[in-house]
Amino acid sequence: MVAWDGNDTGFLDWYRNTIIPPKVNFLPNMEKMFTFRKDDGSYKLELPAPEEQKQLIFGIRPCDARAMAIIDMVFKDAYEDTYYLNRRKNTLLVGMGCVNPYDSCFCTSLGLGPAETTDVDVMFTDIGEEFIIEEITDKGKELLAKTEGLEDATKDDEAKASKAKDTAYQKVTRKIDTGEIGKRLPAAFENEKFWEKISAKCVSCGICTFLCPTCYCFDINDEKDARYRNWDSCSFPLYTQMPAENPREEKWRRVRQKVHHKYAFYPMLFDIIACTGCGRCIRLCPVNWDITQTLSSLPAEAAAGTEKKNGD
Amino acid sequence: MAISDISHRNRYLAEGNVYLPHIAVIENIVDETPGIRTFHFNFKDEKLREEFTFESGQFGEYSVFGTGEAPFCISSSPTRRDHLEFAVQRAGRVTNALHRLGVGAEIGFRGPFGNSFPLNYLRGKNLVFVAGGIGMAPLRSLIWNVIDSRDKYGDISIIYGARSPDDLCFKYDVEAWEKDTTVKMTITVDREAEGWTGNVGFVPSVTEKVAPSAKDAAAIVCGPPVMIRFTFPVLEKLGFAPEQIITTLEKRMKCGIGKCGRCNIGDVYVCRDGPVFSFAQIKAFNSDEY
Numbered sequence: 001m002v003a004w005d006g007n008d009t010g011f012l013d014w015y016r017n018t019i020i021p022p023k024v025n026f027l028p029n030m031e032k033m034f035t036f037r038k039d040d041g042s043y044k045l046e047l048p049a050p051e052e053q054k055q056l057i058f059g060i061r062p063c064d065a066r067a068m069a070i071i072d073m074v075f076k077d078a079y080e081d082t083y084y085l086n087r088r089k090n091t092l093l094v095g096m097g098c099v100n101p102y103d104s105c106f107c108t109s110l111g112l113g114p115a116e117t118t119d120v121d122v123m124f125t126d127i128g129e130e131f132i133i134e135e136i137t138d139k140g141k142e143l144l145a146k147t148e149g150l151e152d153a154t155k156d157d158e159a160k161a162s163k164a165k166d167t168a169y170q171k172v173t174r175k176i177d178t179g180e181i182g183k184r185l186p187a188a189f190e191n192e193k194f195w196e197k198i199s200a201k202c203v204s205c206g207i208c209t210f211l212c213p214t215c216y217c218f219d220i221n222d223e224k225d226a227r228y229r230n231w232d233s234c235s236f237p238l239y240t241q242m243p244a245e246n247p248r249e250e251k252w253r254r255v256r257q258k259v260h261h262k263y264a265f266y267p268m269l270f271d272i273i274a275c276t277g278c279g280r281c282i283r284l285c286p287v288n289w290d291i292t293q294t295l296s297s298l299p300a301e302a303a304a305g306t307e308k309k310n311g312d
Numbered sequence: 313m314a315i316s317d318i319s320h321r322n323r324y325l326a327e328g329n330v331y332l333p334h335i336a337v338i339e340n341i342v343d344e345t346p347g348i349r350t351f352h353f354n355f356k357d358e359k360l361r362e363e364f365t366f367e368s369g370q371f372g373e374y375s376v377f378g379t380g381e382a383p384f385c386i387s388s389s390p391t392r393r394d395h396l397e398f399a400v401q402r403a404g405r406v407t408n409a410l411h412r413l414g415v416g417a418e419i420g421f422r423g424p425f426g427n428s429f430p431l432n433y434l435r436g437k438n439l440v441f442v443a444g445g446i447g448m449a450p451l452r453s454l455i456w457n458v459i460d461s462r463d464k465y466g467d468i469s470i471i472y473g474a475r476s477p478d479d480l481c482f483k484y485d486v487e488a489w490e491k492d493t494t495v496k497m498t499i500t501v502d503r504e505a506e507g508w509t510g511n512v513g514f515v516p517s518v519t520e521k522v523a524p525s526a527k528d529a530a531a532i533v534c535g536p537p538v539m540i541r542f543t544f545p546v547l548e549k550l551g552f553a554p555e556q557i558i559t560t561l562e563k564r565m566k567c568g569i570g571k572c573g574r575c576n577i578g579d580v581y582v583c584r585d586g587p588v589f590s591f592a593q594i595k596a597f598n599s600d601e602y
Contacts, residue, residue, distance in 0.1 A: 033331050036377045042356075043335055043377055043418050047327060078318050078584065079330040079569040186598060217573030220331070220566045222380045227331075232572070239574050242564050243403035245537055247577075247601035257576075264598075265579040269315040 012126070015059065016100055019284065021213035022057055022064045023071065026087045027231070029210075033083070035226040051086055056143075059096040063107045063276040065119035067213030068093070073270045074216055083229070092139055095120030098168050104279030106174040106292055112276065114172060115165035125161045132161040176295050178263075178273060184298040185264045191299060192252065198294050199255035201287045206233035208281035208289065209258065214274045234258055259294060316585055322365055322424065330569060333375045333420025334360060338413055339395055344481040345474075348446055349411055350387065350399045353419065366390055367428030368454040369560055369588045373568045374398065374406075375420025376413065382406040383565045383583070386424060387449040389456035399449040399481065425568040426587050429454045429532065429558065438466035440524040442543055444515045444535025445474050448481055450560050450587075451534050455489070462494060469496035469524050473515040473535075476501050477508050498522050516542040519550075526551035533559045537602075544591055554592035561587050561594075561602055577602045 034047045072088065075081040098105075098114035107113055117123040121140035125132045132153050135141040144150065153161075188194055209215040210231055217239070219232035232239055234257050240248045248254045266274035275291075282290050326332040340352035355361045371385045382404075388397035400410050413419070439458060443451045458465050470489055474480045480499065489495045500511035500518040511518055515535060524531070531547050533540055540559055547557050563575035563582040570584030578599035580586065594602060 034329075043420075045326075045332060045335070045420075047329060047332060074571055077315060077570060079323070079325075079571075081331075081571060082329055083331075189598065190600070216571070218566070219572065220381060222375075222378050224378055227375075227377075227381075229331075232574070234573065240564050242562065243401075247563070253601065260578075261573075261576070265576065268579040268598075271314065 012059075012096075016098070016102060017061050017064070017278065017280075019211065019280070021067065021211060021278070021280065022060050023067065023213050023216070025055065025057060025091065026068065026084050027071075027216060027218070029231045031083065031229050033220070033227045033229050037225060051090065054090045054092070055087070056092040056094060058094045059124070060093050060120060061098055061278070062095055062112055062114060062116035062119065063105070063278040064213045065093050065095050066110075066112050066116065066276045067278070069119045070214050070266075070270075070272055070274055070276070071216045073272075092122070092143060093120040094122045094124065094140075094143075095136075096124040097126070097165060099126050099164060101168065101172050102279050102283060103174065104282040105172050105277060106176055106279060107277035108169060108172045109174075109176045109178060110273060110275060110277045113165075114168040125164055127157060127160040127164055130157070132157055172277075174277075174279070174292060176277075176292050181263055181295050181298060182267070184300060185260065185295075188298045189256070189260065189264075194299055195252035195256045198297075199252040202235075202251060202255055202289055203287055204235045204237075204251055204254065205286060206235040207284055207286065208291075209233040209235055211280045211284050213276060213278055213280070214262070234261070259291065263295065318427075318584065321427075324360060324364055324423075326422075330422070331567070333373070333381075333422045336396075336419050336421045338415055338417050338419060341413075341415060344399060344446075344483075345479050347402045348399060348481055350397055350482075351410070351413075351419075352388075352395045352397050353421070354395050355421070356418070364396075366396075366424035367431075368457045369428035369450055370424035370426050371568070371583075371587065372398065372421050372423030372425065373565075374410070375422075376406055376409040377418075377420060379409040380406045381420070381422075381566070382410075383425075383568060385450040385453070385560070385587070387453055389453050389460065391457050391460035399446055401446050422568060426583060427585070429560075429588055431457070434458070434530055434532075435464050436466065436528075438525070438527075438529040439468050440529055440531040441468070441470040441472075442515060442519055442531060442533045442535070442547075443470070443472045444539040445479060446481055447535030447539070448472055448485075449534075451532060452482055452485055454532060455485075459492070459495070466528060467496065468494060469498070469522070471498045471500070471515060471519050471522055471524075473500040473502065473513075473518060473539075476503065476505050514542070515539050516546045519543060520546045523550055526553070526556060530556045530558060533557060537562070547591075554595055555590055557591035559589060559591065559594070561589060 034045050036045050075084040117136050121137045123134040135144050217232045219230045262274040326334050335356040336353045338351050338353050342350040371383050373381050375381045384398040387399045400407050402411050441451050489497045533543050561582050565575045565583045566572040568583050570581040575582040577597050
């Protein structure tokens with residue numbers, strides 16, 4: 001995140017995307033769930049005052065806005081997660097299309113693009129000296145109605161915006177074939193050799209999950225007088241450790257879990273891939289592990305002779 | 313496939329927040345084995361005490377405030393509502409803290425969570441219960457549930473084993489079931505022990521010897537993973553179809569509601585979609601990590 005002085009808009013020229021994804025504004029890396037204290041020998045629990053503070057995220061990239069829509073599904077499922085959903089309700093997303101995507105970006109392979117407007121309330125598109133601003137939702141419309149100093153866009157501005165969007169789209173050159181991946185991934189699940197090879201250089205640091213805009217896994221822990229929720233990661237063996245067993249003790253199982261969760265299991269449950277091609281896990285990995293490489297090298301057929309560890 | 317609908321399940325949320333526990337008071341503690349205790353508890357809130365219902369097989373998230381939270385099945389039967397029970401084996405931080413609590417201590421409870429044993433399916437069938445060690449905890453909820461509607465079920469046989477005579481839990485239940493002429497009770501320990509005159513042998517091999525008939529029957533299995541894995545093939549050999557074999561799985565859990573992520577087996581979340589599964593369902597899992 002960049003601290004902004006409120007005046008200098010120069011960052012708009014060099015800002016590409018944040019390191020920490022905007023999910024942190026809805027699912028903080030650490031948050032107090034409730035406090036407890038003993039009063040006359042009896043416990044009193046207290047929820048934090050509901051956060052009614054409205055917030056606006058300015059300049060959210062389309063990939064990260066889509067990521068919020070994706071993890072909404074988990075937090076809305078069956079039992080509503082009031083902490084997360086309250087913040088979602090109170091937040092406006094002002095998106096800004098990318099003009100200069102990273103070479104690690106591959107959003108166009110995941111059903112969106114650097115100018116995608118579906119998941120934001122308002123969308124900014126850089127047309128050189130000015131921005132075209134589109135109102136997308138009713139909330140966005142309301143915001144723009146209250147904003148002073150806006151001018152109506154001309155036909156020429158609109159043409160420029162459309163060209164800027166096309167150019168940005170063309171700049172995303174990294175591609176994966178999600179159709180082929182969907183076919184190959186289930187068959188590759190039991191291919192232990194493949195996952196061992198793929199995960200060999202991984203150091204299980206968890207960076208790719210903590211900085212993934214769609215990773216939402218968390219831990220719940222107590223301090224002396226409060227219960228906290230913290231980000232957690234399937235990269236760590238402790239994540240699944242039980243007293244006598246651990247279903248994902250081996251690193252290759254954890255890497256396999258991460259890839260399958262995003263590209264196989266999540267689509268089975270919610271009909272959408274839990275990846276937006278933001279590229280953070282590629283450009284921020286300390287050992288240059290590359291999910292697009294993994295997905296593009298999935299074997300065409302299940303290798304014979306791989307063994308089940310459990311079950312038989 | 314899509315995510316299963318669980319909206320029909322009973323829910324008792326404190327202040328509408330699924331993560332906020334209800335306060336419960338420990339009313340009695342039973343030492344089952346040197347490392348396992350059963351806690352009897354009731355909700356502090358009288359209204360909740362009256363309203364609360366659950367089904368055999370469901371679990372709760374129990375808090376020791378200041379230490380943390382851990383999941384355990386409700387080991388008492390919903391047909392016996394004087395109080396609720398859960399059994400805890402000392403293993404980590406929360407379980408050790410629970411073992412340090414005395415009668416009158418306050419704990420937190422969230423739940424009930426998860427699915428339950430399929431009573432509709434089990435009704436009218438001969439039931440074979442196979443349990444190992446503390447794995448009897450979820451089964452005893454179901455066993456008492458079934459015994460309390462005895463005429464709705466066929467024959468009941470129970471095969472229960474532990475490492476040693478000292479490791480057998482719920483001895484008071486076992487005694488009651490031994491006296492019950494409508495129940496066929498078999499007890500075994502893994503190794504010979506001084507003063508032990510009963511069966512010796514692992515649960516799977518004793519099950520093979522007892523050889524319960526698969527006809528109009530269902531087997532309900534719970535115990536350490538290794539026991540479960542070796543019991544499935546024995547039951548299959550005895551003619552049980554995978555649909556007739558039911559178990560309850562265990563995973564590390566935090567939220568209890570399918571959000572925190574860690575208890576998945578492929579696209580299945582044990583806390584949300586389980587913990588009760590048939591062997592047929594388990595065979596259809598798209599992962600071997602159970």
